Amino acid sequence: MATIMEGKKVVKRFGGLVAVNEVDFAIEEGEVFGLIGPNGSGKTTLFNVISKVYKNDGGQVFFRGEDITNLPPHDIAFKGLGRTYQGSKVFPNLTLMENVIVGRHCRTKVNLWDALLKTGRYRREEKASREKALEVLELIGLTDRKDQLVRDLPYAMRSIAGICIALATEPVLLMLDEPVAGLNPTETMEAMDMVKKIRDTAGITIFLVEHNMRAIMSTCERIMVINFGQKIAEGTPHEITNNPQVVEAYLGKGYLEYEATETGESS
């Protein structure tokens, strides 16, 4: 499998604070890759640096072999890198259909003259955009809601709508920012099943950052753990849960010592 995204010694500073400290990582094509870490670990910052929302203060990020370190945020979609924002970020006063069509922006070329003169390109792309948007909605199963205002949709559905928008950009790698934040356990499982379905049917690589352990462990094939801006572990879910450093990061040294004494006593 080819490496689709690579980060080399990525650094991000906020004033004097080093939020991301020389992190290396590599994501393989077609996998579901997770990024976790305790609160304040810098995982969201790293996520934002990779998707170009923040500028690098050091290091490089490569996507499909190309150096995207200095790209402005609006260019990543053209390269095939899609992302969602946590908190069900969508375009609230538009319908679901209109929301998804916005996603087609990077795959269409109509400019001012095309629009004013209603050229052939305009007509073709309008039709194609609607069709593609409907395709996305069908894949996700939200076609019957397409004419509803997205702000009227239930919270869980809004989260999914955000993913639809990103899917409309025809991404090769989809970055999901805490996709199940605020969802109840049932909704969480449905959402994660959908994420897997997206990878299985469309072959899109998934890179997600999450807090919800069950969601991450059940869906990701490889996981990277960050704490205090540095990578402390990387591997399969099984390897991660058994990694003492990871346990310490989340539960503290005291827990490890407690565990040691417990196992010591029982054996």
Next chain:
Amino acid sequence: MRILRRFSTYLILLAAAILVPRLLSGITGGDYYLHLLVMISFWSILGMSLNLVVGFTGLANLAHAGLAGVGAYTAVLLFMFMGLPYWVSFLAAGLIAMLVGVIIGLPTLKLRGVYFAIGTLAITQVLSLIFLNAMPGGSDGVPDVPHLTLWGINFANKVNYAYLFLFFGFVVFIIIRRVVNSRIGRALVAVREGADLAATTGVNIVYYRLLGFMISAFIAGIAGALYAPYMHYTCPADWTIAQLLTLITMLAVGGFGTLWGPIVGAAILTALPEILLPLKDFIFIIYGLILIPTIIFAPRGIMGAVSDLMRRRRAKRVEV
């Protein structure tokens, strides 16, 4: 059959636009109504262009009246003082206004809402200063701006002006409609609804804000260039915050971010001072009393409420 239905509204309007001025010119006192027609078209043009930036892109642009003034003064300078043919002055007015728009826009469009508002407010004041101190006529303005002669037609009568303004109103409406119903319009709305999210779909936020601003400025310049010859003069007081506030009220009543809103708003607010004749000198009190409750109780305006209703009916049909 469906094509006929879609165009029927426009055909009716077109027919009305052709017949009404003719009819009005025949009746006594028709000039007064023709003037109203011209004013409604003028405010509609300004309103539609401002709507592109405020309603569709969500920016608090206070410089619009000043930009129209740039168009007016440019046209007057070129047409009256330099003797250039009118259509050249007219185009130049639009282009210069657009240029000024770019100069204003580049530094201010990166700013957040309230800073942008203050920046554009300052621009209006600076433009006013320039009109007062660096333009012919000073505070009294430029008198006796000659009437247009375009393609041999002399515009010294109101009917021809009415046709001219209606024509441009129609053209501007088509322009705005085509922009809004395209990838560009969607980008503008996306920037309004969620700029960061829009960026993830490839929308260059600054570029699109600037584009909307430029189109809006160009149209404003053209409107100003039409207004000066019609009114036979122009002065700095024509292009101040007062005009902008009138525009905002029109947009609020008609509906921000709708296609017909600016026209509806222009019609209502132009007719109102004529109906409430004794209050005409203090019409801004009425405008204020209309604007505040409209924003509080009906923020979507008339056409906004209409389109909400239509969409709800469409969605219901699907659910059933």
Next chain:
Amino acid sequence: MEFLIQIIINGLVQGSMIVILALGLSMMYSIIRMINFAYGELYMLGAYFTWMAVTYITNNYFFGIIVAIVGGVFIGFLVEKFAFRPVYGRARLNMFIISLGLVMLFQEGGTFIWTGYPKSLRTPFLDPRRFGPYVITDQRIIVVVVTIIAVVALLLFLNRTKLGTAMRATAGNRLAANFCGINVPRVTSYAFIIGTVIACICGALIGPLLMLFPLMGAGMNIRSLIVIVIGGLGSIHGAIIAGYVLGMAESFFAGYLWMEWTSVVGYVALVATLYLKPTGLFGRE
């Protein structure tokens, strides 16, 4: 040399006028998180309230100031409750447009009630006083003194009193303030009223120095806005410094360069700030 010192004195006075008005606007901004574009009109109302009291009731300037304060409380309460509070939850553009509506209402309303003809507000402090070659009127000295008192009083109030602290808390985070037991609507109302009263007092004090006319608020308003942005939104200290700097700069510009273009100083400074450091000198956002 004497000219220079006169310029500096004028700059101090000009700066004080700008600062004291900007303080009220800054307070209002912090609490409702939106620039109230109708702020200049509140200043205008204060001046006219004073004028009406002095002209129709009793020719006592101090009584006039009291009337201005009372009027300010009244107007501030009404405006906050009926114009702004209904739209707190919505996008800030709503509040902005409402404040534009208030501008129309007050400006034209003022013209309706008091006509557009300038009026003069006479006070016992308008006679010029000479300090050697320098001239200044007592009224201007009062403005400077009141500004200094107001700055100190405001800072003390915000930092040392319970209500002031509650206001700072609400300005920082409304929701959290609510959870702390602060009565957010009432605190907001008080902050708004204080801002309005400051504007009205300014009108009462500064009005006599210029003529009263219904549009007098516009020029002062723009200066307050500029100063708040340059100083940094949400920063009282920034507004004070920026205000005095602007006052001084305008005085120098008017004295040594072209007087008609004086306002350009403010706009240039504003554009420079927006371009170079949009958050202002001490901006917290």
